[in-house]
Amino acid sequence: MSVITVPESHFDLDYYGGPGVMVTPVVNGRDAEVDVQVSLTGTLPSQQIIYTVKAADQVVAEQITAAVTTRVKLMISQVYLWNGRKDPFLYSLEVRLVENGRELDRRNVRLGCRSFKVDPEKGFFLNGESYPLRGVNRHQDRPEIGNALLPEHQNEDMNLICEMCATTIRLAHYQHDQYFYDLCDERGMIVWAEIPYIACHMEGGREKPIIMRN
Structure with missing residues (x-):
């Protein structure tokens, strides 16, 4: 059993059993647009959200918004694709709720940037290539x-x-x-x-x- 304690301002613990962060990456050519939606509770106008995408320890995208802005789009240039069993590369996304430089709450999630489609005649395609x-x-x-x-x-x-x-x-x-x-x-x-x-x-x-x- 675990006991979770959070400050009054925090990522929603009742967000459909998830971490309060929903991430949807869309690959467009050599870049990727990462749509991030967060669910928060008890936020104040003085608070901010810091979004940071990393490849290993290298920051590849970052954005800071007011805490009332709960949806952002982050751009990853020259994206490294998640490529199934061949190369399952994952980025990490850190989302921090801060007030006057003090961190109140944080979420860390991982994401793979990839594209896929299903052709009724040719089967499944991952990143534009046939993938049985x-x-x-x-x-x-x-x-x-x-x-x-x-x-x-x-x-x-x-x-x-x-x-x-x-x-x-x-x-x-x-x-x-x-x-x-x-x-x-x-x-x-x-x-x-x-x-x-x-x-x-x-x-x-x-x-x-x-x-x-x-």
Whole structure:
């Protein structure tokens, strides 16, 4: 069990179970536009948000806004692409809420910049190149453990999937542990992620969206 303490001004802890930061990179030629939306609670006019994108320890994009501005677009020039199992390169995004130079709260997320499309005749394309999808369907459970997997179980699953030379994973039928999504980003896996739609049918539930991660 963990106890989280935050100041009155902080990133929203109730933002759909996420970190309060949503990142959407769009590749355009050799550059990438990174759309960042944040959700905050209790902010004041005197506060600012500092957005910093890094490649390793090198700053490649940065922007400072008033805390009331909760959406920005950052440009990465000569972007290094996330390229699946071949080269799963990840940038890091640091978002800091500050007041008079004092940091109140911070979020760190990673992102891969890539483009993809699906052609009904030719299949899946990653960064403009054909990328065959061969993989597995994964449930997050173990005998006598159920859904409460530890990091070592998550790592073991990923290692086995990589040993099979898979390039994609379908995570059924619910949100899996964020730890495993992060592993997929790190190891270069294309992911089919689903909303929790199992056992009970919801009105309009068959119109569920498809979300592709990296």
